[in-house]
Amino acid sequence: MNWENILNELNNNSDNTIPNELLVIINESNRLFLAGSGRSGLALKAFAMRLAQIGKDVFFVGETTTPAITDKDLLIIASSSGETSQLIRYADISKNIGAKIWLWSTNNNNTIFSKSDYVTLLAGKSKFTKSSITKQPMGSLFEQSVWLYGDLFVINYMNKFSIGESDLQKRHANLE
Secondary structure: OOOOHHHHHHHOOOOOOOOHHHHHHHHOOOOOEEOOOHHHHHHHHHHHHHHHHHOOEEOOOOOOOOOOOOOEEEEEEEEOOOHHHHHHHHHHHHHHHHOOOEEEEEOOOOOOHHHEEEEEEEOOOOOOOOOOOOOHHHHHHHHHHHHHHHHHHHHHHHHHHHOOOHHHHHOOOOOO
């Protein structure tokens, strides 16, 4: 296994399109709430950081400063399996309140998918699934896909809404 193998897995198995509808949904949502567990959650936190830097009000679910979600907000969930119990609970709460849900997953046969308004299927497999789609262990390919899809989304958002890198730099953390 080498870099080329990993890059080929990402390239061959990922939907690298960014629907205009989702760029608009992010732009029009009051606030963005992101949720993921484990390494998927870590990759999603990188996306949350970039969303804040492009000027969005963003919260990672579970942090102590996360406010209540409302019907004007969007919940973005990264879950390869779509069956993580805590993430299902977040989807249920959000759905009951009237918030929109955008799922990033590897499949469309899962509990969170059925509750979601928008779905993006990314490369990878669930950590306990056997699949020939990747030679990487567990959920590595999905976690990489989450990180890269988030970066791709931000680039497309910046282009659509004329946001320059200097705008992100102004909002970059300065208490480092």
